[in-house]
Amino acid sequence: MLKISDLKNLIETHLKTLEVPKQPKGLYSPIYYGLSMGGKRLRPSLCLASAALFGDYTPALKPACGLEVFHNFTLLHDDLMDHADLRRNQPTVHKKWDANTAILSGDAMLIKAYELISRSPAGALPQVLDVFNQTAIEVCEGQQYDMEFEKRDDVTVEEYLEMIRLKTAVLIGGSMKIGAIIGGAPPEDCNALYNFGQDIGLAFQLQDDWLDVFGSQKEFGKRIGGDILANKKTFLLISAISRLEGVKKGELLDWLQRKEYDAGEKIAAVTALFEQAGVSDLLCQTRNRLFNDSLEQLSKVGGDKEVKQMIEDFSCNLMERAR
Amino acid sequence: MLKISDLKNLIETHLKTLEVPKQPKGLYSPIYYGLSMGGKRLRPSLCLASAALFGDYTPALKPACGLEVFHNFTLLHDDLMDHADLRRNQPTVHKKWDANTAILSGDAMLIKAYELISRSPAGALPQVLDVFNQTAIEVCEGQQYDMEFEKRDDVTVEEYLEMIRLKTAVLIGGSMKIGAIIGGAPPEDCNALYNFGQDIGLAFQLQDDWLDVFGSQKEFGKRIGGDILANKKTFLLISAISRLEGVKKGELLDWLQRKEYDAGEKIAAVTALFEQAGVSDLLCQTRNRLFNDSLEQLSKVGGDKEVKQMIEDFSCNLMERAR
Numbered sequence: 001m002l003k004i005s006d007l008k009n010l011i012e013t014h015l016k017t018l019e020v021p022k023q024p025k026g027l028y029s030p031i032y033y034g035l036s037m038g039g040k041r042l043r044p045s046l047c048l049a050s051a052a053l054f055g056d057y058t059p060a061l062k063p064a065c066g067l068e069v070f071h072n073f074t075l076l077h078d079d080l081m082d083h084a085d086l087r088r089n090q091p092t093v094h095k096k097w098d099a100n101t102a103i104l105s106g107d108a109m110l111i112k113a114y115e116l117i118s119r120s121p122a123g124a125l126p127q128v129l130d131v132f133n134q135t136a137i138e139v140c141e142g143q144q145y146d147m148e149f150e151k152r153d154d155v156t157v158e159e160y161l162e163m164i165r166l167k168t169a170v171l172i173g174g175s176m177k178i179g180a181i182i183g184g185a186p187p188e189d190c191n192a193l194y195n196f197g198q199d200i201g202l203a204f205q206l207q208d209d210w211l212d213v214f215g216s217q218k219e220f221g222k223r224i225g226g227d228i229l230a231n232k233k234t235f236l237l238i239s240a241i242s243r244l245e246g247v248k249k250g251e252l253l254d255w256l257q258r259k260e261y262d263a264g265e266k267i268a269a270v271t272a273l274f275e276q277a278g279v280s281d282l283l284c285q286t287r288n289r290l291f292n293d294s295l296e297q298l299s300k301v302g303g304d305k306e307v308k309q310m311i312e313d314f315s316c317n318l319m320e321r322a323r
Numbered sequence: 324m325l326k327i328s329d330l331k332n333l334i335e336t337h338l339k340t341l342e343v344p345k346q347p348k349g350l351y352s353p354i355y356y357g358l359s360m361g362g363k364r365l366r367p368s369l370c371l372a373s374a375a376l377f378g379d380y381t382p383a384l385k386p387a388c389g390l391e392v393f394h395n396f397t398l399l400h401d402d403l404m405d406h407a408d409l410r411r412n413q414p415t416v417h418k419k420w421d422a423n424t425a426i427l428s429g430d431a432m433l434i435k436a437y438e439l440i441s442r443s444p445a446g447a448l449p450q451v452l453d454v455f456n457q458t459a460i461e462v463c464e465g466q467q468y469d470m471e472f473e474k475r476d477d478v479t480v481e482e483y484l485e486m487i488r489l490k491t492a493v494l495i496g497g498s499m500k501i502g503a504i505i506g507g508a509p510p511e512d513c514n515a516l517y518n519f520g521q522d523i524g525l526a527f528q529l530q531d532d533w534l535d536v537f538g539s540q541k542e543f544g545k546r547i548g549g550d551i552l553a554n555k556k557t558f559l560l561i562s563a564i565s566r567l568e569g570v571k572k573g574e575l576l577d578w579l580q581r582k583e584y585d586a587g588e589k590i591a592a593v594t595a596l597f598e599q600a601g602v603s604d605l606l607c608q609t610r611n612r613l614f615n616d617s618l619e620q621l622s623k624v625g626g627d628k629e630v631k632q633m634i635e636d637f638s639c640n641l642m643e644r645a646r
Contacts, residue, residue, distance in 0.1 A: 024468055026467055026470075026471060027464060077426055080426065081423045099422075100404045100470060103403065104400070104463055107429075107433065107463055108460055110430065110433055110434075111433075111456060111459045111460050111463065112460070114437055114456060115456040115460070118449070118453070118456060122449050125448055129437075129448075130441070133434060133438040133441060137434050137435070137438070140427055140431040140434065141347060141350060141431075144347045144427055145347055147427075148347065148349060
């Protein structure tokens with residue numbers, strides 16, 4: 001029986017074959033540096049699984065890798081724009097090299113992603129490109145909103161959800177739709193898988209917001225409270241600002257404005273204010289609704305029942321972390 | 324009879340239709356800002372002309388615009404990497420907005436270019452993408468070499484020619500090959516047009532190097548001597564360093580190292596040293612050889628004789644500036 005870990009291993013193996021030594025090294029080394037940092041390979045694995053629902057998944061292998069290369073391209077440029085020093089505990093490309101390297105190697109990575117996407121079977125290629133082009137531009141729109149929101153004080157929860165839909169969820173939806181198209185799925189199944197991927201992507205991002213505050217360092221894999229220290233406008237912060245009133249609201253806004261503070265103290269205080277605002281529950285409700293919506297979308301999809309079960313189990317396992 | 328100016332006007336009109344107001348404006352405005360600055364529209368015009376050689380050029384219109392959008396994307400990111408403040412006498416995107424805007428709007432522009440390229444007729448699409456992907460990555464390689472060369476003192480003329488081949492010439496070759504593919508040309512004609520475009524692209528760049536020093540401001544359209552003031556490693560400077568000896572070489576190297584100088588004095592002195600090194604003649608010889616090579620490639624191409632004559636006349640007119 002097909003396992004998601006088999007698909008992930010296939011992706012890892014294929015990504016390694018891309019590492020042919022090429023000149024100029026100053027352009028190509030940063031690309032492989034980013035790709036070799038690992039990760040869940042969520043998008044290409046779900047792309048292959050979506051193809052496997054309907055047929056042979058091997059024609060989707062190169063496009064699936066293209067989706068992972070694209071995802072890593074967005075991380076590379078986003079880290080530069082966000083001035084992030086570390087990614088998976090390693091120095092980011094603009095720190096290890098410099099800003100120009102991050103710009104140009106990122107550009108080359110986006111082109112490399114398209115090169116791999118272009119290896120879709122010719123019959124599926126126009127439709128695959130339609131989905132990918134649309135997805136890719138929406139990811140840029142999401143990043144633009146994310147940057148704009150950091151400068152605004154009046155971001156609503158609805159705007160936040162739309163931003164993370166664009167920035168992270170559409171790529172999961174698009175990856176599954178592309179896999180389904182290459183697998184030869186009927187249009188309604190392609191769309192249901194897109195919706196499944198988009199909803200599960202939103203649920204994952206909300207879970208990430210939750211884990212940053214209420215998770216344990218072990219299950220989260222990153223330092224707890226990072227979003228709080230960065231005043232990051234997550235679902236929790238935006239909801240808390242809108243829900244709190246009076247003194248409590250003043251306390252929260254005060255923490256956001258303070259320039260000097262003890263990190264542990266700020267994390268503890270803001271976490272307590274989140275609890276008092278009830279935004280942890282609110283997040284979990286929204287996340288669970290999205291997760292249930294996603295499973296409903298998946299239930300509509302045809303194709304191989306075992307593969308479908310595998311996709312469902314995989315999604316449940318990923319959400320499990322958050323409970 | 325078809326005129327190159329008709330093709331250029333078609334491109335201008337079609338580029339304008341892309342300017343649909345879209346949100347977020349912070350992402351999309353800088354794209355149209357760059358595209359509306361004008362320019363010769365050399366690449367898309369030659370793409371359409373190459374299609375017209377063999378049949379109806381209208382199916383090449385969107386991909387041709389994609390080539391212009393790609394070219395403008397490279398200008399946007401190159402200006403950021405080179406810290407250039409002005410482009411066609413207007414502030415560059417990172418000056419008018421900021422670096423992050425230049426990065427992200429540039430990324431969106433590259434995706435937009437692919438979206439337009441994807442509108443190639445389905446039968447031609449895989450081949451068009453092969454040429455475009457290869458060309459696009461080579462342009463990045465050229466920019467990388469260009470940046471590396473600025474930090475090196477031992478760049479040879481051969482390395483320089485290879486750099487400008489990648490950075491500027493392959494995109495002209497690729498644009499013509501893509502037009503020819505969409506027009507339905509036989510493979511040998513596609514390749515001959517690629518070679519024509521590449522050789523003429525090299526000749527144009529050498530002419531640009533020459534005009535920067537020996538042209539008049541009116542025919543060049545930019546301030547004369549800009550490359551000299553920036554110590555830009557052009558064909559002229561690289562050749563002069565390798566050809567001059569003794570006191571004269573010392574004088575040239577001294578001008579390159581001086582931090583404080585009168586601009587007019589430096590331009591006059593370096594221009595005189597170029598004359599003494601005979602590098603103006605050397606450049607003109609190389610440029611003319613490439614131009615003749617390009618015309619020989621064009622002579623091999625089949626298709627409509629009037630369109631071919633139009634391409635030849637257009638190229639001669641562009642070179643005429645330099646004589």
